[in-house]
Amino acid sequence: MDEESELIQPQDQSCWATMPDVCLRRVFWWLGDRDRSRAALVCRKWNQMMYSADLWRYRTITFSGRPSRVHASEFESALWYVKKFGRYLEHLEIKFLNPYNTVLTKKFQVTMRGLLSCLGKSNNRLKSLSIQHLELDRMVWRNSIRSSFIKSLGFFLKKMGKNLDYLNLKGARMTVEQGCHVLNSLSYLRNESLASELNIEDFFSHHLAVYSSPQFNKTMAIFRNLESLTLNYNCISDELLENLCENNASTLWTINIKCHIHDPHGQVIWGMSWAKLTRHATNLKVNFFFERIMKYEHLARILLQEIPVRSISLRSCYFSDPDWSMRPTLMDLLPTFRHTLQKLTFEFNNNHESLDEELHLLILSCRKLFYFKIWAFLDVKFVERILKSQEEGQCSLRTLKVRIYTNRYETNDEDRTLREIYRKYRKLIDSQLNYFVIAYSMM
Secondary structure, X not given: OHHHHHHHHHHHHHHXXXXXXXXXXXXXXXXXXXXXXXXXXXXXXXXXXXXXXXXXXXXXXXXXXXXXXXXXXXXXXXXXXXXXXXXXXXXXXXXXXXXXXXXXXXXXXXXXXXXXXXXXXXXXXXXXXXXXXXXXXXXXXXXXXXXXXXXXXXXXXXXXXXXXXXXXXXXXXXXXXXXXXXXXXXXXXXXXXOOOEEEOOOOXXXXXXXXXXXXXXXXXXXXXXXXXXXXXXXXXXXXXHHHHHHHHOOOOOEEEEEEEOOXXXXXXXXXXXXXXXXXHOOOOEEEEEEEOOOOHHHHHHHOOOOOOEEEEEEEOOOOOOOOOOOHHHHHHHHHHHOOOOOEEEXXXXXXXXXXXXXXXXXXXXOOOOOEEEEEXXXXXXXXXXXXXXXXXXXOOOOEEEEEEEEOOOOOHHHHHHHHHHHHHOHHHHHHHOEEEEEEEEOO
């Protein structure tokens, strides 16, 4: 056994010693920072391997929003990382989780000033930057702290804007002036930005009529290579659509539009503006996300027939209004887009009206629909009707997700029926569908 062990040991060592660098880098790629630091101490080769650019191209830096001993050094470790490996970064995501008080926002601002300054000096390859949900309009951000952070971010974007392909500032909650200052930084010295993906959903504070701002429309004219644009409906205007048509028609594929009850959404958009953009941007698809905007007259002002709508999400967040009816929307408005609709998501409280038949007819009319999700008061047999239509080739769903609301405390009867339906259509479900159906008590 001793002789056998002596024979095996050199073979084990030589296996690691002769492993190709590309394989070794792949192994190290899966390690966390602590394990990478330990591995770097094993030998000179492994130490050198730790400085491979492949290991440090992607980075998520998370700052806890609450004081804790566990997170006490996260600000220092973020700076250490950027100083040591920042030159390799290509994709950076920064998270600041629900800041607890002004002390933490100040510490975050100071850290970000140092981090962005260091990165701006050492890095020339950053392609994507994501800093989401800052909510700068909250009270924990004092004016001086907020202004200093925005100044640091703008200065950084001036340096990195020429290479930046993706920018995600979702949930920043700035004023129109602050937001335009940040976006304009991307076009420093060039008067244009070649970024292909821009996410400015909830980028501006609630209640702002951004669509009426000449400054915003002028700012959006700097973008000349957009493929994907995500924003709120309170930013949409005829002028914006004209800008997109003139500067981005050859590249624009996707527009994601969020419309929230707290945002102004009463502006008049001409159908001809959408028609012109669609005519020039031939690959364009538009996705709408509605939050608590459910009334037909409001939706009809927004969902114009000239828009190439691919996806619609309607969420009422459990609010119920006996004066509101979903039936006209399902029967008259949404079928307008039956030739382009591919995804439908509904979450609403329809306790005052039954909509099973209308929903079934809508699914049958949208021949390209492959994703259907609904949380609502439904009869359990609704699921069986959809599966029967799928079996007969009347629809071509690939995802079916249903939560059936009920006013009873127990859902035993519904659960039993759903199990029977699943057994009856199991072969179809297993072969064709991403299937999730449950009954849910609302009591």
